[in-house]
Amino acid sequence: xxxxxxxxxxxxxxxxxxxxxxxxxxxxxxxxxxxxxxxxxxxxxxxxxxxxxxxxxxxxxxxxxxxxxxxxxxxxxxxxxxxxxxxxxxxxxxxxxxxxxxxxxxxxxxxxxxxxxxxxxxxxxxxxxxxxxxxxxxxxxxxxxxxxxxxxxxxxxxxxxxxxxxxxxxxxxxxxxxxxxxxxxxxxxxxxxxxxxxxxxxxxxxxxxxxxxxxxxxxxxxxxxxxxxxxxxxxxxxxxxxxxxxxxxxxxxxxxxxxxxxxxxxxxxxxx
Numbered sequence: 001x002x003x004x005x006x007x008x009x010x011x012x013x014x015x016x017x018x019x020x021x022x023x024x025x026x027x028x029x030x031x032x033x034x035x036x037x038x039x040x041x042x043x044x045x046x047x048x049x050x051x052x053x054x055x056x057x058x059x060x061x062x063x064x065x066x067x068x069x070x071x072x073x074x075x076x077x078x079x080x081x082x083x084x085x086x087x088x089x090x091x092x093x094x095x096x097x098x099x100x101x102x103x104x105x106x107x108x109x110x111x112x113x114x115x116x117x118x119x120x121x122x123x124x125x126x127x128x129x130x131x132x133x134x135x136x137x138x139x140x141x142x143x144x145x146x147x148x149x150x151x152x153x154x155x156x157x158x159x160x161x162x163x164x165x166x167x168x169x170x171x172x173x174x175x176x177x178x179x180x181x182x183x184x185x186x187x188x189x190x191x192x193x194x195x196x197x198x199x200x201x202x203x204x205x206x207x208x209x210x211x212x213x214x215x216x217x218x219x220x221x222x223x224x225x226x227x228x229x230x231x232x233x234x235x236x237x238x239x240x241x242x243x244x245x246x247x248x249x250x251x252x253x254x255x256x257x258x259x260x261x262x263x264x265x266x267x268x269x270x271x272x
Contacts, residue, residue: 044072116164146195149186
């Protein structure tokens, strides 16, 4: 299916995390241009509002299609508040794009919640958000989650006994671990989800990969495509841009999926 064949999206609602810059902003633009109502997530309310204003001014997006929302993913209580707000205002959510991400810092950094910062922002916050949004995402069989992952997940391993990498820290290993966890999480059967590596894009994360990449708009086309209900997906599938490929072996192991869920529930404070 080409981009020209993608369906209009009026009446559909999507939440895009990390939507103030880069791939997130471009994904929000592409979905809104096709008629979707987009919840535009930013770290702060001011950043989310500024991103919406930019799309209205520069891309001509109808302001009625954009709903700025905010949560700092380094604080899990803000993630919970965001989820509660979304469920209350949008009990039917068609798409969640888990895109927000940071490059792990040079120095080992722990959030106020006690988690290594990249693991929390890139994975744990999205895990918690997705779990809390499950009622809205499953209110219709067509609801789906698109995790914006990375090919670097193939280089990773999850340090089960030291997920915060306090004993041995490497920013690349920490980032890769967060991407592997996000990719594994897509295979959780509770919500229909896929992961996608949108290619090496010219964003703040690019230094982890290479010296040059494609534009965020090009990367976003692969994300937006998977948000389209006309595009058939299989739960847990992994895409490298437009092509469905086999992910790292851990991403298809039931034991790993269950183990990761237990670890994530512990770290975000969820009880069975």
